[in-house]
Amino acid sequence: MSDPTERVAGRAPLDTATPEVVEPGVAAMLGRQLDYWWTVFRRTWKGSVVSYFLQPWLYIAAMGLLLGGYIDDASSGVGGAPTYLDFIAPGLLAATAMQVATGEVMWPVMGALKWDKTYYGMIATPLRVVDIVAGHLAFAMFRVASAAVVFVLALAVIGIFSSPLGLLASLGSALLVGLAFATPVYAFSAGARSEQGFALIYRLGVMPMFLFSGAFFPVSNLSEPLEWMARLTPLWHGVELCRMGSLETWDSTAVVHVTYLLVLAALGCWFAVRRLRSRLVV
Amino acid sequence: MAVSGTTLARSGAAAERRHGGPPALLHRNFTVFKRGWVFFLTGFLEPVLYLFSIGVGVGALVGGFTLHGQEVDYTDFVAPAMLATAAMNGAVMDSTYNVFFKLRFQKTYDAVLATPMGPRDVAAGEVGWAVLRGGVYSAGFLLVMLAMGLVSSWWGLLALPAAVLVGFAFAGAGMALTTFMKSWQHFEYIQLALIPMFLFSATFFPVTTYDGALRWVVEATPLYRGVVLVRELCTGLVTVESAVSVVYLLLMGAAGTMLAARRLGRLLLT
């Protein structure tokens, strides 16, 4: 608009002396979306009880306890953990955070853009693109947090953690994993024209990571090139962090894991706002 | 009038016969599907990844199991279970999520039923589609198993029809259940059935892990029936359990398809 060549010749430019306009900050705008997300939550929480709260438990029971029984008979200790249950529990915690986070920012974003067009309703109000992204991501993180808290408490009951500090460290790591997945996947969804891409994200991203990023067996059991690929995935860093928390085997590599996940989350945020803007503001 | 009642009736019957029937719906689904060959390939990936992760990766930690008195490698043990699970998952996906979407949102069947096609054509068409697609995936997975030397008997040839049968059973049942669903939230119930079956139906460890009533429950689940059937065929250790499974799965699929047809008629032709 400021480009003078765009102005129509022979006319005085329109008055540009703009009055003082104070716009509310992102936090205030988040507050305005609270009612919306609360309503969404009330309506949908029942539908996610199984996959968010029960599923990790079923995996713990089947793999950790039952299959773990056979594994512990065959070997003593897996990847630094005394039992297979100790090994798999933090892995599943990280994996759950990943799955909840990605699920919350795939179909719901597509719905708000394409089926219901709720985002278009929102952008017609004082809400800005950043506010919409922030609102949706905050809700996704709320879901990640509730799933992670329930899971961690249950793990505490079966004695996975030896100290409250370990529990908090694992929980914090899980939240970080959630954030590191939510923001880039949100960016993907914000620009996606069809929901077909989600199947690909799931099949080529989420599922292989779930299976090979050290949640179920140590990545050192993979062949060398595959092991290196596994070590590059964000889930591997998350699993390692969670496991350091629950086994209390801290070392300096934790800094690398945290940095990796934080950078990913920040990049994701930036892309998310950018892609949603180019989708909504045309 | 020169046109007699019988000619009218006959031309009506001809129209009836000429209409597409279930194959017409298969054709529709295939047309949509063709555009997404990437999905075809990646859908095939899922069971293979599970095989490598749990069967090979975790398998390295386990050792093996005894099956009908014979020592079996963990990978040999898990692979047939993955085949049966893949057949189940594929069939359930097609017959629940996709059918629900077409039924409630895309209104595909409203359009189909506005033609000479009837609810039975829709049910048979969708179940047929799920079975067909599941069959292709199963064949691919079997090839992977063959290449890895995980099929140790000529009985293994029958593993493909067995997997198709598992697909049929779950497609029929899934479609019938879908006609009762009102919102996406109800799909949680499907998950509630699928995930425990996947984890506990003697897929990753032998059924002898359980005892007493629990074992009876596990043995009565459809996925267990499928797993037993495919596993016995792939390992060549065939027993009467396989026969039980075949009857069980056939009945389940047929009952489901018939119920689905009736319910579709009730839902759409009102």
Next chain:
Amino acid sequence: MVVARGLRKSFGSFEAVRGIDVEVRRGEAFGFLGPNGAGKSSTMRMVAAVSPPSGGELRVLDLDPAQHGSAIRGRLGVCPQEDTLDTELTVRENLLIYGRYFGIPRREVARRADELLGFFQLGEKRDAKVEDLSGGMKRRLTIARSLINDPELLLLDEPTTGLDPQARHLLWDKLFRLKQQGVTLVLTTHYMDEAEQLCDRLVVMDGGLIVAEGSPLQLIREHATREVAELRFPVGEHTALADRVADLAERVEVLPDRLLLYTHDGEEALARVHERGLAPVAVLSRRATLEDVFLRLTGRTLVD
């Protein structure tokens, strides 16, 4: 309220709005008319501060949408051409939640929501899911929603599409009242009677440009004759017959289903048609309306 100069909008290499000048004054009702694809919605979306102009200048409520989009939107009511209701929420929830986006306190939103539901006769459906509403009810809800923040400027993109006659009159009544309260209205419509009734001034757009501007009466006077004779012939004969009646009117418009003869005396023209031995299936003589202006400006006139 709205000032646009040389306003342009392009999507890639395609120019939907190709430099228009518009000025909407406080308190008036302003209309955009034009055939499908003329660029009306594109213009409305720029004014609504959800679509950045590709060129020219635009001020809405004396603010620049590029800088103060959020503040402008806070004072606007927008009824988009396509409903953007949340289909999974109930009717009332849609209003409540939307009102909160404007930062209106809950209690106040609830009061306004109930008032609007009452006015648009959606009270019975207040707890129904939007999914279960009829098309026209959804439209009414979208319009009600656009009023939740007591806007100073109301943008309505084809508000009455899909409404039954009662609902249409209900909306007109509401719009008259809002205008009396000083609310500025900008609307697009394909119903000429609506434009004639509602708009103080309007522009006709075609191909991204403004082709005429004025009050409904001015436009009729300028671009149409006093009366119009309509002739209907058997299917497919209209083009061929147009030449044979061309000299009977100032202008002849060929529509797919009829011929329009623009003249000062419609009855007289019809009599002359019959004298020539032509036998139309149906005839009608009437006063010219905005529709004739519209057809003239955006249609295909054979003889002028």
